[in-house]
Amino acid sequence: MPNPQLDANGGLIHLLSTEGLPREVLTHILDTASSFLEVSDRDVKKVPLLRGKSVFNLFFENSTRTRTTFEIAAKRLSADVINLDVGRSSTAKGETLLDTIDNLVAMHADMFVVRHASSGAPYLIAEHLRRARREDVHVVNAGDGRHAHPTQGLLDMYTIRHFKKDFSGLTVAIVGDILHSRVARSDIHALATLGAGEVRAIGPQTLLPTAIGRMGVRVFNDLAEGIRGCDVVIMLRLQNERMNGALLPSAGEYFKCYGLTPEILSLARPDAIVMHPGPMNRGVEIDSGVADGPQAVILSQVTFGIAVRMAVMSILAGN
Amino acid sequence: MPNPQLDANGGLIHLLSTEGLPREVLTHILDTASSFLEVSDRDVKKVPLLRGKSVFNLFFENSTRTRTTFEIAAKRLSADVINLDVGRSSTAKGETLLDTIDNLVAMHADMFVVRHASSGAPYLIAEHLRRARREDVHVVNAGDGRHAHPTQGLLDMYTIRHFKKDFSGLTVAIVGDILHSRVARSDIHALATLGAGEVRAIGPQTLLPTAIGRMGVRVFNDLAEGIRGCDVVIMLRLQNERMNGALLPSAGEYFKCYGLTPEILSLARPDAIVMHPGPMNRGVEIDSGVADGPQAVILSQVTFGIAVRMAVMSILAGN
Amino acid sequence: MPNPQLDANGGLIHLLSTEGLPREVLTHILDTASSFLEVSDRDVKKVPLLRGKSVFNLFFENSTRTRTTFEIAAKRLSADVINLDVGRSSTAKGETLLDTIDNLVAMHADMFVVRHASSGAPYLIAEHLRRARREDVHVVNAGDGRHAHPTQGLLDMYTIRHFKKDFSGLTVAIVGDILHSRVARSDIHALATLGAGEVRAIGPQTLLPTAIGRMGVRVFNDLAEGIRGCDVVIMLRLQNERMNGALLPSAGEYFKCYGLTPEILSLARPDAIVMHPGPMNRGVEIDSGVADGPQAVILSQVTFGIAVRMAVMSILAGN
Numbered sequence: 001m002p003n004p005q006l007d008a009n010g011g012l013i014h015l016l017s018t019e020g021l022p023r024e025v026l027t028h029i030l031d032t033a034s035s036f037l038e039v040s041d042r043d044v045k046k047v048p049l050l051r052g053k054s055v056f057n058l059f060f061e062n063s064t065r066t067r068t069t070f071e072i073a074a075k076r077l078s079a080d081v082i083n084l085d086v087g088r089s090s091t092a093k094g095e096t097l098l099d100t101i102d103n104l105v106a107m108h109a110d111m112f113v114v115r116h117a118s119s120g121a122p123y124l125i126a127e128h129l130r131r132a133r134r135e136d137v138h139v140v141n142a143g144d145g146r147h148a149h150p151t152q153g154l155l156d157m158y159t160i161r162h163f164k165k166d167f168s169g170l171t172v173a174i175v176g177d178i179l180h181s182r183v184a185r186s187d188i189h190a191l192a193t194l195g196a197g198e199v200r201a202i203g204p205q206t207l208l209p210t211a212i213g214r215m216g217v218r219v220f221n222d223l224a225e226g227i228r229g230c231d232v233v234i235m236l237r238l239q240n241e242r243m244n245g246a247l248l249p250s251a252g253e254y255f256k257c258y259g260l261t262p263e264i265l266s267l268a269r270p271d272a273i274v275m276h277p278g279p280m281n282r283g284v285e286i287d288s289g290v291a292d293g294p295q296a297v298i299l300s301q302v303t304f305g306i307a308v309r310m311a312v313m314s315i316l317a318g319n
Numbered sequence: 320m321p322n323p324q325l326d327a328n329g330g331l332i333h334l335l336s337t338e339g340l341p342r343e344v345l346t347h348i349l350d351t352a353s354s355f356l357e358v359s360d361r362d363v364k365k366v367p368l369l370r371g372k373s374v375f376n377l378f379f380e381n382s383t384r385t386r387t388t389f390e391i392a393a394k395r396l397s398a399d400v401i402n403l404d405v406g407r408s409s410t411a412k413g414e415t416l417l418d419t420i421d422n423l424v425a426m427h428a429d430m431f432v433v434r435h436a437s438s439g440a441p442y443l444i445a446e447h448l449r450r451a452r453r454e455d456v457h458v459v460n461a462g463d464g465r466h467a468h469p470t471q472g473l474l475d476m477y478t479i480r481h482f483k484k485d486f487s488g489l490t491v492a493i494v495g496d497i498l499h500s501r502v503a504r505s506d507i508h509a510l511a512t513l514g515a516g517e518v519r520a521i522g523p524q525t526l527l528p529t530a531i532g533r534m535g536v537r538v539f540n541d542l543a544e545g546i547r548g549c550d551v552v553i554m555l556r557l558q559n560e561r562m563n564g565a566l567l568p569s570a571g572e573y574f575k576c577y578g579l580t581p582e583i584l585s586l587a588r589p590d591a592i593v594m595h596p597g598p599m600n601r602g603v604e605i606d607s608g609v610a611d612g613p614q615a616v617i618l619s620q621v622t623f624g625i626a627v628r629m630a631v632m633s634i635l636a637g638n
Numbered sequence: 639m640p641n642p643q644l645d646a647n648g649g650l651i652h653l654l655s656t657e658g659l660p661r662e663v664l665t666h667i668l669d670t671a672s673s674f675l676e677v678s679d680r681d682v683k684k685v686p687l688l689r690g691k692s693v694f695n696l697f698f699e700n701s702t703r704t705r706t707t708f709e710i711a712a713k714r715l716s717a718d719v720i721n722l723d724v725g726r727s728s729t730a731k732g733e734t735l736l737d738t739i740d741n742l743v744a745m746h747a748d749m750f751v752v753r754h755a756s757s758g759a760p761y762l763i764a765e766h767l768r769r770a771r772r773e774d775v776h777v778v779n780a781g782d783g784r785h786a787h788p789t790q791g792l793l794d795m796y797t798i799r800h801f802k803k804d805f806s807g808l809t810v811a812i813v814g815d816i817l818h819s820r821v822a823r824s825d826i827h828a829l830a831t832l833g834a835g836e837v838r839a840i841g842p843q844t845l846l847p848t849a850i851g852r853m854g855v856r857v858f859n860d861l862a863e864g865i866r867g868c869d870v871v872i873m874l875r876l877q878n879e880r881m882n883g884a885l886l887p888s889a890g891e892y893f894k895c896y897g898l899t900p901e902i903l904s905l906a907r908p909d910a911i912v913m914h915p916g917p918m919n920r921g922v923e924i925d926s927g928v929a930d931g932p933q934a935v936i937l938s939q940v941t942f943g944i945a946v947r948m949a950v951m952s953i954l955a956g957n
Binding site for chain 3: 373
Binding site: 040041042043044045046064065068069071072075076278279280282299300302303305306 | 734745
């Protein structure tokens with residue numbers, strides 16, 4: 001089966017996952033994002049690259065934050081953005097997902113930004129477009145189930161490259177609920193492709209995937225042990241629903257074992273950076289002393305995130 | 320009483336219903352739509368005809384699909400589009416419909432796209448504007464109660480004309496819940512004005528209006544009998560709420576009697592086209608073998624729908 | 639403590655309240671609004687003053703009407719407008735208000751239009767931006783708790799100046815639920831600064847603030863007595879929740895005592911104007927004979943409101 005993200009010439013036609021994307025493609029996206037970073041600093045924060053294009057935000061799972069980043073990115077590229085509140089729309093009336101897509105394609109959609117609770121939904125759409133020979137319509141995965149969140153993975157890579165220049169030799173720790181995290185998966189695949197020295201997965205046994213060893217990461221259940229000597233610490237958000245489930249005793253106990261405090265952080269390299277995909281649960285997975293401290297680059301991630309999404313949309317649209 | 324849709328010179332000022340619109344007006348809209356069809360195929364899908372105009376989507380009844388088609392049409396005309404989630408707004412706070420309209424007119428609204436559960440609501444607004452001598456503010460009915468859905472009626476006419484060239488001599492069947500269908504009413508009036516040869520209404524007695532004979536259509540309760548020799552078959556959506564009401568035994572039994580299968584469709588003319596306003600209930604009113612088959616023009620309807628809505632808005636705005 | 643609304647040179651950087659704004663600043667906003675009034679009358683209702691700027695509507699309290707006026711104003715200035723449905727977003731996921739703000743600033747937000755149920759929330763944001771030395775990001779208070787609604791106050795001043803020319807010598811009555819009204823507070827402060835002759839607060843004792851005497855207004859519990867000889871009558875909306883609370887017996891009794899009828903209005907000066915911030919409860923605080931009568935300037939307020947909001951946004955953005 002051909003790579004569903006690439007056309008016959010190796011050009012990016014959909015962004016579904018960081019997994020399976022060649023190093024040159026990842027690097028091209030990061031390099032393109034650099035050039036867009038400057039656009040958001042201008043007095044007139046707009047370029048006409050997607051003028052007259054119709055970008056549809058299809059959020060089957062609600063996420064105001066992520067939708068907003070894509071909406072801003074698309075508007076700064078001058079696209080027409082249409083937000084579909086899909087929970088309340090035709091799919092709720094019994095229409096199939098692919099009938100909804102066919103309808104929007106018939107309205108001359110150029111791009112779908114898709115968030116879905118089911119892993120694989122964006123692939124299903126991309127495969128459907130391939131069968132319909134509509135390579136001119138593009139899919140961006142904005143998070144599917146536990147599977148992937150590639151723009152978050154890419155903006156994390158952009159952030160690491162920005163602050164650390166080179167991936168080789170870096171030790172990167174990912175801390176928290178890796179089991180349910182599409183961010184962690186997207187980061188791990190991208191770090192492998194970009195040649196990071198060592199990737200560590202740190203968390204309680206109940207929140208680590210059973211087959212995590214096969215992903216080429218070192219597993220730690222102890223935060224102090226795992227963070228020692230790291231260059232990059234990526235904290236994951238602890239979803240509220242985990243805290244009152246069977247997987248964790250309580251938010252307080254989680255913080256005691258896996259919350260990142262200045263003391264614990266001092267075990268990492270002195271120039272280590274701290275990342276978080278947001279929104280943060282202060283006092284649950286991260287202490288305010290770290291979140292607001294000099295090593296946190298969490299807001300830089302947000303800024304880079306807009307540039308990375310502009311880059312992805314622009315490349316997909318053929319620029 | 321003068322025709323509320325036309326000004327003193329016979330020009331279109333509101334689109335409220337296909338009923339009462341002269342043949343030249345209908346034909347002018349369809350011809351204008353032809354010219355807009357090409358805009359959506361361009362690389363930059365935009366024309367500046369409504370630049371700086373404020374178009375308000377006033378959906379008192381929720382319909383993401385229909386709202387989206389008007390939003391796309393207005394944005395491709397370069398209008399500023401404001402979506403009002405009216406269910407959550409001032410009318411919910413006890414303000415009258417006409418006070419809401421007066422307020423938006425005071426904000427210099429140029430056009431209202433109105434969907435309302437009550438038949439006649441868009442007429443009420445148009446009449447109110449007439450009394451206020453605001454002929455520069457326009458109303459488009461996006462569906463009112465069981466009464467009318469004129470842009471759907473017009474896009475259906477566009478589709479028929481596109482595939483069949485001429486209305487005279489055509490036999491058109493409308494199948495399903497005609498009693499509750501504003502689409503059926505808008506189609507029947509437009510077909511009469513455009514001179515269709517014969518219009519047939521096919522459905523169970525409980526879902527046909529009692530006075531349907533007076534609308535100039537032939538009534539059939541048997542699908543096989545009614546569809547025989549037809550050139551055009553328009554399937555209607557069966558609303559979920561009908562299925563568990565007193566009007567119908569079950570969705571399964573409905574499909575057995577009125578679901579369009581390839582076998583039943585073979586009774587129509589071999590070059591018959593199949594239409595559906597969407598969203599489809601596959602396996603209820605239409606079989607997937609028909610919906611995805613070579614005679615279905617359902618997605619063409621969607622594409623034409625954008626062009627027709629652009630044409631209506633553009634004509635109303637005086638272009 | 640310096641005035642949080644003004645920079646070191648006395649220029650407006652945030653609009654948080656009419657209180658504490660010097661007369662020249664108020665007058666400058668009103669004068670600027672005059673020039674924008676004409677823009678909304680043009681065929682192309684757009685000026686490029688905020689092109690490429692990102693304006694965020696942050697409505698923590700739902701208000702479709704007010705959000706719409708800001709959205710229209712920003713779009714007519716050519717800004718990119720992003721509506722955040724904050725009730726459903728990250729703050730609902732446990733993120734703090736200031737973390738949300740930091741994130742949006744990191745996305746290069748230029749302006750926040752904030753409505754919040756808590757008095758002081760927009761101040762908190764402005765103070766946070768000051769500490770972060772982000773004087774290039776601006777806050778407009780679109781209503782905070784019972785505290786202030788400065789753009790409503792300013793549009794009321796615009797309306798009074800438009801119809802009465804000069805503030806000195808005017809007697810202005812504010813009638814109704816002054817206790818819970820941010821509009822009343824914003825009006826009273828602005829009227830004082832602009833030098834209105836006399837301001838009267840009229841309402842039942844239970845709906846007047848205990849310390850109202852200190853605000854420099856004359857208090858009346860009797861409508862007929864209070865309205866006598868007034869030049870301007872500002873009616874306040876009676877919130878539904880007051881009517882079935884302990885503060886008022888019933889809507890019907892309220893109307894008998896404080897509803898503005900043509901008879902009562904005849905006690906004011908013959909050229910008195912009647913204002914209302916909308917949405918109106920006809921038959922509760924105002925009779926239709928007044929609302930639709932020749933002395934009502936309620937829809938002019940709406941028109942002026944767009945121009946005033948354009949003026950505020952334009953001045954904040956540095957034009």
